[in-house]
Amino acid sequence: xxxxxxxxxxxxxxxxxxxxxxxxxxxxxxxxxxxxxxxxxxxxxxxxxxxxxxxxxxxxxxxxxxxxxxxxxxxxxxxxxxxxxxxxxxxxxxxxxxxxxxxxxxxxxxxxxxxxxxxxxxxxxxxxxxxxxxxxxxxxxxxxxxxxxxxxxxxxxxxxxxxxxxxxxxxxxxxxxxxxxxxxxxxxxxxxxxxxxxxxxxxxxxxxxxxxxxxxxxxxxxxxxxxxxxxxxxxxxxxxxxxxxxxxxxxxxxxxxxxxxxxxxxxxxxxxxxxxxxxxxxxxxxxx
Numbered sequence: 468x469x470x471x472x473x474x475x476x477x478x479x480x481x482x483x484x485x486x487x488x489x490x491x492x493x494x495x496x497x498x499x500x501x502x503x504x505x506x507x508x509x510x511x512x513x514x515x516x517x518x519x520x521x522x523x524x525x526x527x528x529x530x531x532x533x534x535x536x537x538x539x540x541x542x543x544x545x546x547x548x549x550x551x552x553x554x555x556x557x558x559x560x561x562x563x564x565x566x567x568x569x570x571x572x573x574x575x576x577x578x579x580x581x582x583x584x585x586x587x588x589x590x591x592x593x594x595x596x597x598x599x600x601x602x603x604x605x606x607x608x609x610x611x612x613x614x615x616x617x618x619x620x621x622x623x624x625x626x627x628x629x630x631x632x633x634x635x636x637x638x639x640x641x642x643x644x645x646x647x648x649x650x651x652x653x654x655x656x657x658x659x660x661x662x663x664x665x666x667x668x669x670x671x672x673x674x675x676x677x678x679x680x681x682x683x684x685x686x687x688x689x690x691x692x693x694x695x696x697x698x699x700x701x702x703x704x705x706x707x708x709x710x711x712x713x714x715x716x717x718x719x720x721x722x723x724x725x726x727x728x729x730x731x732x733x734x735x736x737x738x739x740x741x742x743x744x745x746x747x748x749x750x751x752x753x754x755x
Contacts (some may be wrong), residue, residue, distance in 0.1 A: 485512060541569065673741055
């Protein structure tokens with residue numbers, strides 16, 4: 468298995484993010500998506516984690532299943548919430564014993580399971596420290612181009628991110644829609660003495676129905692993009708919206724590649740078509 472820090476040191480990476488299925492129907496969708504995306508030969512893939520016992524097993528099962536049955540290099544997400552320090556250590560040891568070498572250390576949202584307690588660790592940097600103590604991981608952390616919603620301001624968020632990256636190997640950003648947002652984040656980190664790789668997160672807007680949800684996730688779709696998508700809907704319906712959203716994502720990726728990003732990280736929502744279209748346009752997929 469490859470360590471993401473080594474992959475980044477070797478050159479441009481590409482990566483996909485998935486969430487563990489909760490139902491048989493979601494499982495079938497994910498299996499189909501993995502089969503369709505595996506031939507694109509991504510550098511690695513990541514598997515999300517919400518916290519609590521159910522999510523713990525779903526994430527670990529999916530990651531270890533990928534190790535056994537695919538050629539993909541998986542990265543497991545882990546969150547502080549809903550776990551004691553001892554439970555987190557047990558999960559980290561379980562991942563290492565299974566052969567997992569890559570970890571994304573997150574603070575996490577409040578637990579949704581009513582019985583789940585608040586975790587002992589309050590911040591992602593503490594989880595990075597714990598993972599380092601366990602040993603054997605290449606560790607990533609989350610970055611927010613617009614600043615974390617819980618931060619007092621962007622400057623405070625950048626200081627926290629710099630502290631995380633002092634211990635971690637790389638960062639992956641929340642999705643965003645303008646190359647300037649990514650450039651500002653990297654420049655702010657550089658001013659704080661941090662030059663570790665920051666992978667831009669890409670999520671194409673393929674439906675007008677997703678626009679309100681993206682705002683709830685902390686990254687509103689900019690008004691100019693909403694206008695473009697609405698014009699597409701008025702003239703060509705849902706398929707035109709999807710085509711426009713993919714085209715805008717392709718333009719963003721091209722600008723990022725021209726800016727010299729270390730890689731591209733795609734939020735797939737367990738679907739493959741938009742990612743495959745972007746890959747084809749950017750000529751990122753293997754030719755053989």
